[in-house]
Amino acid sequence: MAILKTEEFTVNIGPQHPSTHGGFHVVVNLDGETVTDAYCVAGYLHRGLEKIAESRTYAQFAPYCARLDYLGAQNPALGYVQTVEKLMGIEVPERAEYIRIILAELARVASHLVFVGSFALDFNGWTPIIYCFRDREKVLDMFDMVCGQRLTTSYMRIGGVADDLPEEFFPAIRKFLDEMPACIDEYDGILTGNEILIGRCKGVGILTAEQAKDWGISGPNLRATGINYDIRKVEPYGIYDRFDFEVPVGTAGDTYERYLMRVAELRQSLRIIEQAVNALPEGPVRTKVPKVLKPEPGEVYHRIESNKGELGFYMVSDGSDKPYRLHIRGPSFVNVAPLPELARGGNIQDVIAVLASIDIVLGEMDR
Amino acid sequence: METLERLFLIIAAALRGWFRDLGASPGLEHVLMVLVYLIAILGIIVMNVIALVYLERKISAYFQMRLGPNRFGPRGTLQTVADAIKLLTKEDIIPAAADRWVFLLAPILIFVPTIMVYAIIPWGEGMIAVDLNIGILYFFAIASTSTICLLMAGWGSNNKYSLMGGMRSVAQMISYEIPLVFSVVGVIMIVGSLKMTDIVAAQKDIWFIILQPVAFLIYFIAGCAELNRAPFDLPEGEQEIIAGPTTEYSGMRWALFYLAEYTNLVASSAIMTALFLGGGHGPWLPSWLWFIIKVYFMIWVFMWVRWTWVRIRIDQLMKFNWKVLIPVSLANIFLTGVGIYVYHYLQKMMGW
Numbered sequence: 001m002a003i004l005k006t007e008e009f010t011v012n013i014g015p016q017h018p019s020t021h022g023g024f025h026v027v028v029n030l031d032g033e034t035v036t037d038a039y040c041v042a043g044y045l046h047r048g049l050e051k052i053a054e055s056r057t058y059a060q061f062a063p064y065c066a067r068l069d070y071l072g073a074q075n076p077a078l079g080y081v082q083t084v085e086k087l088m089g090i091e092v093p094e095r096a097e098y099i100r101i102i103l104a105e106l107a108r109v110a111s112h113l114v115f116v117g118s119f120a121l122d123f124n125g126w127t128p129i130i131y132c133f134r135d136r137e138k139v140l141d142m143f144d145m146v147c148g149q150r151l152t153t154s155y156m157r158i159g160g161v162a163d164d165l166p167e168e169f170f171p172a173i174r175k176f177l178d179e180m181p182a183c184i185d186e187y188d189g190i191l192t193g194n195e196i197l198i199g200r201c202k203g204v205g206i207l208t209a210e211q212a213k214d215w216g217i218s219g220p221n222l223r224a225t226g227i228n229y230d231i232r233k234v235e236p237y238g239i240y241d242r243f244d245f246e247v248p249v250g251t252a253g254d255t256y257e258r259y260l261m262r263v264a265e266l267r268q269s270l271r272i273i274e275q276a277v278n279a280l281p282e283g284p285v286r287t288k289v290p291k292v293l294k295p296e297p298g299e300v301y302h303r304i305e306s307n308k309g310e311l312g313f314y315m316v317s318d319g320s321d322k323p324y325r326l327h328i329r330g331p332s333f334v335n336v337a338p339l340p341e342l343a344r345g346g347n348i349q350d351v352i353a354v355l356a357s358i359d360i361v362l363g364e365m366d367r
Numbered sequence: 368m369e370t371l372e373r374l375f376l377i378i379a380a381a382l383r384g385w386f387r388d389l390g391a392s393p394g395l396e397h398v399l400m401v402l403v404y405l406i407a408i409l410g411i412i413v414m415n416v417i418a419l420v421y422l423e424r425k426i427s428a429y430f431q432m433r434l435g436p437n438r439f440g441p442r443g444t445l446q447t448v449a450d451a452i453k454l455l456t457k458e459d460i461i462p463a464a465a466d467r468w469v470f471l472l473a474p475i476l477i478f479v480p481t482i483m484v485y486a487i488i489p490w491g492e493g494m495i496a497v498d499l500n501i502g503i504l505y506f507f508a509i510a511s512t513s514t515i516c517l518l519m520a521g522w523g524s525n526n527k528y529s530l531m532g533g534m535r536s537v538a539q540m541i542s543y544e545i546p547l548v549f550s551v552v553g554v555i556m557i558v559g560s561l562k563m564t565d566i567v568a569a570q571k572d573i574w575f576i577i578l579q580p581v582a583f584l585i586y587f588i589a590g591c592a593e594l595n596r597a598p599f600d601l602p603e604g605e606q607e608i609i610a611g612p613t614t615e616y617s618g619m620r621w622a623l624f625y626l627a628e629y630t631n632l633v634a635s636s637a638i639m640t641a642l643f644l645g646g647g648h649g650p651w652l653p654s655w656l657w658f659i660i661k662v663y664f665m666i667w668v669f670m671w672v673r674w675t676w677v678r679i680r681i682d683q684l685m686k687f688n689w690k691v692l693i694p695v696s697l698a699n700i701f702l703t704g705v706g707i708y709v710y711h712y713l714q715k716m717m718g719w
Contacts, residue, residue: 011527033531033681122606123677124597130431196598197677245394255438312699348531350679 010079022362038340045366059294066152068364071305072107077156083302083313095283095308096160109138111307122356124180160286201256205354219309220261225253231305258357332365372653430674457618469523474623477516491655502563514540520612532611536602543592549696550585555702574645597673627693636665
């Protein structure tokens, strides 16, 4: 019998594709449906944020940070303003610290909700994303109350926050904290125990702890491999050391565990918010800082546990009112790097599953 | 009541008489009646699709705590009409690199088997277009040919995603045809006939879903795969291969695939109703109404599954078919045979 001549072919997943979560591009070589090779092409959303920072004053750049991770914009903004505060040694009032924690954790909830929804969507689960967006909407409404914006909230200020929390925020957040655990149970009900989802995710795209360290993975993706490393715990920024919460840690490091980490973190974030709302002190929300910020020449590196992982800001000051250099370490960019490694040998459907579980946001990846 | 039961038969008889009064010869009268049947079936198909597109949107909306279409017409019922007009007026794009004739023919040809299977659906007492003595075999023989059209679309588009979708649909449909046919064998063994009217008549006292629950389940699962519905919608697999064979189609050509899909859904539900849910049997209501209710119930179950489950992977799909469905359906045939033998033996012994 003559052997059929077969050949591999190349398929572009992206930059225009339903499952790339923005302008992301993966080139895969396929042998039938099996991926023999893959590589990532980044940069479709590159806006040169680091360069822009060099021509903006320290205060002017803060709103740009919301465009890093627009799914939970408070966290990158928090990271930036804390970097400047660290550089200049500015003290932040107690109340502002608490408000920052509340909003940062709300942003994490919003970001993880988008993850759970879009993760399901990448498996053709159309219903969970509506559930998640229903609850994300409540978070965004609260952002609207506090910041006047839903997505790109420019609320964090150097030396505090823009304004105090409005009166109507408190009943809203209480209601949210009451309702949310039942909503998370709902996601568990429709996704976590779903036989098909488990079949698609368990053992797919396994990242070992060693590999994760070598690649510099951070955030929930790292913790899924069994490494207990959360910057909120190991190097608490702000007032994270005052709160009692657990860091969910996985064992297998596969797609399924990466999903489970996010759901577990949702519950922990709610715990932090509840504690912060209960302990919220009275007082000012902003220290007096000079109109024109001119830090002493020097450099600083500050990192936070952002929605997707370790978000770092490296800032060099030359004594003028603009940073000499700002480097942003985006977790999405680092986390997506092992995708070809994880995709190789799998099915083309696994590429989508692994990419979904890594949880990238293009604004932060391409910067 | 009796009139309602025989409503469509009376209409048919009146038409037949009318043709005769007009002086049509018996041959011409037969041809005219076939035309009437064809128009009736086409009417059913189109009306069903219009209803189903609306239903799918509304049902998915209720599953997802949304409202669904509610702007155009009372409760959004005219939304489908608006969609159809939009699709009709869209630009018809034929890719430059496409295999032109194959590309153009595929959406037309996919309709042929889809309409042909409607000939043997027993809508009610005496309401079957052609009561073939091999009815159910005809259904499987015709329905399986729609695979070719999907492959044509996938190949003709000259697009890698389309080709992958086409290949997936061939692999999936051919594999799932086997348990689909095997699951029906149990029913045929009990009835002893392939004729649709015989199968429906045999369920007067007891529906076959009670005698053949495993077969019903297998038929439902394999039916999902045959219809490309979630969780077996791999040929379309939006998240991986955009829209599979239909990626390059636009406007009305794309709508024809959509139309065929929903028409197949109705046909498959109707066959399921006839085989397992007692066809038109039921108290109080006329048989055709019962039939429609059951068909729509099955369609609702299909939609329920679609909006609840996520998509399976291709290797799992094949594994599930060859390692689970086929052995179980074979075991079902064996057990049915044993059951029939024991039943006859007991009948003889006890003198039932």
